[in-house]
Amino acid sequence: MSLKHQKQSYQPLPTAAAMDNPAMIQSSGSSGSSSSEEGGSREDVANLSPLGLPTTYSSQQLMPSDTDSMEEERHRLRPHHHHHHPLGEHHHIPGIPPSAAVPSRLSSVGRSQWFTVTVLCFVNLINYMDRFTIAGVLTDVRTDFDIGNDSAGLLQTVFVISYMVCAPIFGYLGDRYSRPWIMAVGVGLWSTTTLLGSFMKQFGWFIAFRALVGIGEASYSTIAPTIISDLFVHDMRSKMLALFYFAIPVGSGLGYIVGSKTAHLANDWRWALRVTPILGIVAVFLILLIKDPVRGHSEGSHNLEATTYKQDIKALVKNRSFMLSTAGFTCVAFVAGALAWWGPSFIYLGMKMQPGNENIVQDDVAFNFGVITMLAGLLGVPLGSFLSQYLVKRYPTADPVICAFGLLVSAPLLTGACLLVNSNSVGTYALIFFGQLALNLNWAIVADILLYVVVPTRRSTAEAFQILISHALGDAGSPYLVGAISEAIMKHLHKNPSDSGLTTELRSMSQVAGSAISNATQVITEATTSLIETARSAASQEYSDVEQFEGLQYALFSTSFVEVLGGIFFIFTACFIIKDKYNATRGLQDATAQQQQRDERGQIA
Numbered sequence: 001m002s003l004k005h006q007k008q009s010y011q012p013l014p015t016a017a018a019m020d021n022p023a024m025i026q027s028s029g030s031s032g033s034s035s036s037e038e039g040g041s042r043e044d045v046a047n048l049s050p051l052g053l054p055t056t057y058s059s060q061q062l063m064p065s066d067t068d069s070m071e072e073e074r075h076r077l078r079p080h081h082h083h084h085h086p087l088g089e090h091h092h093i094p095g096i097p098p099s100a101a102v103p104s105r106l107s108s109v110g111r112s113q114w115f116t117v118t119v120l121c122f123v124n125l126i127n128y129m130d131r132f133t134i135a136g137v138l139t140d141v142r143t144d145f146d147i148g149n150d151s152a153g154l155l156q157t158v159f160v161i162s163y164m165v166c167a168p169i170f171g172y173l174g175d176r177y178s179r180p181w182i183m184a185v186g187v188g189l190w191s192t193t194t195l196l197g198s199f200m201k202q203f204g205w206f207i208a209f210r211a212l213v214g215i216g217e218a219s220y221s222t223i224a225p226t227i228i229s230d231l232f233v234h235d236m237r238s239k240m241l242a243l244f245y246f247a248i249p250v251g252s253g254l255g256y257i258v259g260s261k262t263a264h265l266a267n268d269w270r271w272a273l274r275v276t277p278i279l280g281i282v283a284v285f286l287i288l289l290i291k292d293p294v295r296g297h298s299e300g301s302h303n304l305e306a307t308t309y310k311q312d313i314k315a316l317v318k319n320r321s322f323m324l325s326t327a328g329f330t331c332v333a334f335v336a337g338a339l340a341w342w343g344p345s346f347i348y349l350g351m352k353m354q355p356g357n358e359n360i361v362q363d364d365v366a367f368n369f370g371v372i373t374m375l376a377g378l379l380g381v382p383l384g385s386f387l388s389q390y391l392v393k394r395y396p397t398a399d400p401v402i403c404a405f406g407l408l409v410s411a412p413l414l415t416g417a418c419l420l421v422n423s424n425s426v427g428t429y430a431l432i433f434f435g436q437l438a439l440n441l442n443w444a445i446v447a448d449i450l451l452y453v454v455v456p457t458r459r460s461t462a463e464a465f466q467i468l469i470s471h472a473l474g475d476a477g478s479p480y481l482v483g484a485i486s487e488a489i490m491k492h493l494h495k496n497p498s499d500s501g502l503t504t505e506l507r508s509m510s511q512v513a514g515s516a517i518s519n520a521t522q523v524i525t526e527a528t529t530s531l532i533e534t535a536r537s538a539a540s541q542e543y544s545d546v547e548q549f550e551g552l553q554y555a556l557f558s559t560s561f562v563e564v565l566g567g568i569f570f571i572f573t574a575c576f577i578i579k580d581k582y583n584a585t586r587g588l589q590d591a592t593a594q595q596q597q598r599d600e601r602g603q604i605a
Contacts, residue, residue, distance in 0.1 A: 116290045123283045128251025130276040133259035140269035145203040162214035164471040171464025174223040184287045186219025191280025198273035226459040229451040230293040242385035242444040249377020312461045321453045321580035324573040329446045330470045331566025335559045337475025338482045344369045349549035350421030380440025397574040404570035406441035411563035453580040455587045482555045490551035
């Protein structure tokens with residue numbers, strides 16, 4: 001049965017495309033198909049609200065414009081109401097004036113909302129600082145505990161495993177219980193375990209506390225974006241998410257810088273781990289001061305009843321836009337993880353092969369790479385958000401198309417950087433910058449896609465599910481996979497020097513002075529304080545610099561194929577996103593109507 005033939009007491013919503021494009025509603029409204037039932041399509045088109053919603057819709061579906069409050073909209077539209085929404089004509093969020101319920105511009109954002117967003121951004125900042133602090137002092141950690149690169153890499157592995165395993169648990173809790181309290185407990189746990197871990201003298205205990213840090217951080221990462229989604233909608237939500245995701249590049253860079261500098265000043269790497277816990281305790285008290293918005297607040301609904309976890313998972317798996325965008329985002333995480341882990345080492349090996357760069361210092365390479373990564377994130381995240389806000393009004397499928405564009409453009413740029421690194425330093429850094437800039441277009445947009453194709457009561461679960469998949473198949477495995485591929489290639493090149501592309505002179509040097517090169521490589525590996533170089537496979541010390549470079553070069557080419565695959569996933573997402581966005585809006589309307597009926601029955605009883 002079509003939506004048009006449903007009973008009059010339950011008005012259908014316009015499609016998601018129409019909600020974002022009033023011209024579509026005007027076009028469809030002028031078709032005359034419903035003129036006999038609704039009193040003329042031309043009259044209905046004339047009575048559209050500023051957002052393109054027909055005037056027969058209650059204020060539950062209306063958002064205030066920049067110039068009119070919702071109360072003024074309701075008063076202006078009341079004469080045209082031919083039908084009534086199940087929630088009633090005067091329904092709005094209790095205790096919040098309708099005109100202030102959903103800010104439409106920055107000037108209309110209230111103090112409470114600004115405070116909430118500021119606190120969430122601050123916590124996200126120290127979240128990423130904490131993740132990268134240990135990497136900034138990894139050389140000292142290896143020396144203190146007398147461990148190899150394999151055990152040092154295990155520090156990242158146990159963190160990611162505990163993080164992604166616990167994410168679904170906190171997602172379930174976040175959809176049902178107080179989110180500020182859950183986040184406060186999680187931030188308190190990660191701050192405490194980070195501080196206690198800095199006093200551990202045995203590596204086994206130290207790595208156990210790093211695993212607990214992952215549990216604490218999972219509680220925050222799954223819940224914070226859903227609070228933003230319940231405070232804002234549409235363009236304002238995109239802007240706030242972009243602000244929230246600024247913390248990823250900034251926090252990552254600060255973690256490395258603050259960690260290494262603190263360890264240097266204190267002459268003890270353990271003090272580097274005692275900075276973020278202090279900030280974390282401050283964050284706990286700030287989190288407890290924020291108000292937990294009602295789930296579905298920004299969409300005009302309240303007191304929605306959560307469904308079972310089985311129903312949540314079943315609905316998410318059937319949501320094609322969510323699943324495909326998650327697959328695309330997993331490809332983004334795969335590439336980002338591989339670049340962060342192997343990028344500085346690869347660039348160092350390549351630039352060292354350039355004439356006159358034999359004495360290049362890896363700390364300088366790592367610093368340059370870090371600055372480029374931070375700038376690419378600072379520009380790429382808001383650029384993606386801006387493009388989304390500008391284009392989605394005209395093209396409802398713009399969000400996944402922008403994500404696909406970013407990945408498909410990034411792939412050849414990063415491939416070019418891999419090919420150019422041993423001949424042109426400036427060109428290499430330029431290609432890496434623009435490649436990462438294109439890659440960073442995805443962050444805020446993917447988060448926004450999740451929030452508008454999933455109903456409010458399932459968003460924390462959806463966040464957790466996305467975190468689990470993107471880490472398990474993305475940045476948790478990509479550093480190891482790229483390392484394993486490079487190891488296999490290096491073994492082949494070592495046994496078959498003619499396949500490496502080296503000149504006869506270099507091959508002769510490799511055969512005659514292999515032992516000396518191996519010892520020199522070992523000295524470099526032990527002496528460097530670089531984030532990435534110290535985490536390379538211990539087996540790499542067997543090979544010459546050229547073999548290591550070519551092994552990593554061919555292995556990193558795999559990231560370009562993954563980027564193309566991610567672009568394809570996002571293109572398919574564009575085929576379903578309008579329907580899934582409409583289904584989420586319809587599901588919210590249905591849930592709200594059912595909740596209203598339950599409330600009415602409770603009052604009668």
